[in-house]
Amino acid sequence: MPDEDFTVTPYAVEGDVDYDKVLEQFGADELTDEDRNRFPEPLHPLIRRGIFYGGRDVDEWLDGVESDETVSIVTGRGPSGKMHLGHAFPFYLAKYLQEQTGAHVYIPISDDEKYFAKDQSFEDIQGWAKNNIRELMAVGFDPEKTRFIVDTADADVVYPHAAKFAKKYTQSTVDATYGNPDNIGLSFYPAVQATHLLLPQLVHGKHQTLVPIAVDQDPHIRLCRDVAAKEQFDVTKPSAILSRFFPQLKGDGGKMSSSGNDPTIYLDDDRETVEDKIKTYAYSGGQTSLDEHREKGGDPDVDVSYQLMYYFFEEDDEVVERLAEEYRSGELLSGEMKLKAAEKVADFLEAHQERKEALGEFEAELEKYTFTEEERATLTSDLLY
Numbered sequence: 001m002p003d004e005d006f007t008v009t010p011y012a013v014e015g016d017v018d019y020d021k022v023l024e025q026f027g028a029d030e031l032t033d034e035d036r037n038r039f040p041e042p043l044h045p046l047i048r049r050g051i052f053y054g055g056r057d058v059d060e061w062l063d064g065v066e067s068d069e070t071v072s073i074v075t076g077r078g079p080s081g082k083m084h085l086g087h088a089f090p091f092y093l094a095k096y097l098q099e100q101t102g103a104h105v106y107i108p109i110s111d112d113e114k115y116f117a118k119d120q121s122f123e124d125i126q127g128w129a130k131n132n133i134r135e136l137m138a139v140g141f142d143p144e145k146t147r148f149i150v151d152t153a154d155a156d157v158v159y160p161h162a163a164k165f166a167k168k169y170t171q172s173t174v175d176a177t178y179g180n181p182d183n184i185g186l187s188f189y190p191a192v193q194a195t196h197l198l199l200p201q202l203v204h205g206k207h208q209t210l211v212p213i214a215v216d217q218d219p220h221i222r223l224c225r226d227v228a229a230k231e232q233f234d235v236t237k238p239s240a241i242l243s244r245f246f247p248q249l250k251g252d253g254g255k256m257s258s259s260g261n262d263p264t265i266y267l268d269d270d271r272e273t274v275e276d277k278i279k280t281y282a283y284s285g286g287q288t289s290l291d292e293h294r295e296k297g298g299d300p301d302v303d304v305s306y307q308l309m310y311y312f313f314e315e316d317d318e319v320v321e322r323l324a325e326e327y328r329s330g331e332l333l334s335g336e337m338k339l340k341a342a343e344k345v346a347d348f349l350e351a352h353q354e355r356k357e358a359l360g361e362f363e364a365e366l367e368k369y370t371f372t373e374e375e376r377a378t379l380t381s382d383l384l385y
């Protein structure tokens, strides 16, 4: 992206992201208030507060919801490390929407993608896949309506469809969309992710699917929609809602990182660790001295502790507004803001971790979320044997 000072692709996010420009570059739309207010009440804070700020054909998914048709949600995870807060929030939104709409939720685990993209062994990636699936089970989806799909382990349902979609993509489309991929695995992978987004329709027939995901993943959605539009495949184009990146602790507007060395809050961090990380690293919008802070006040818009609450962890709009006001006026100190955020985040994580601890042995839990024989038969009906 030559004339911008930032880059956003599925494999690289760099610089100071101009979120509106990203939508423009990708050809996605802003999420309008009209769309927003059509989501079932009560609106999730992530939607209400504009963290999900863009989309594609969101209204069509909402039409499906309003007319009581089958609807689905797909959001996945590339397992290359521990999951942090930023990874978790699209899944919590998906769970919330599942409760409200009864949507099928499909959760693809792209172990192949991460093996192609990262300098890790196949075994390492498999280990992360298992670890991450356990984290995702702790979100609390309805197992009857939720499916995990692991690309390599569920190759029988993924590969035949990916092959059909792959034939529709040229190398030049892939190069233009992702930059020149490092290896042919990554060149093929868009066909796999297109399969993910269409799987619910391949199982349950044509219907509206919503993909809640950070905006850097939009190119995958665009390519999937191109293939979904071809008459030979009896599916409709999936819709998407696209989010901003979760705030980084050090607060420069980038994406919360798990691969760099930046401090990050992981889903398995305990209360003390959360407090420590926020105290030590969370960028403060406060003034350097107490007197100055009391006099001039702080800036909640750049204060990461405030941002954490605004994004996700404080559901009450009145409380967040009051916090911002008190901060601006200098009444609330930066250390106090940090403590509040740490407590909220730690409460959230404790509940998550309790659900995780209550899970049984991996295979037995996974069994609840794997395709029924009938579903698998539908997906593999044209295989040789």
Ligand code: TRP
Residues within 6 Å of the ligand: 074, 075, 076, 077, 078, 108, 109, 110, 113, 193, 196, 197, 211, 213, 217
């Ligand atoms: N590619 C995504 C990532 O790197 C993970 C992913 C795989 C995904 N399949 C998906 C995300 C389907 C959304 C929908 O994070």
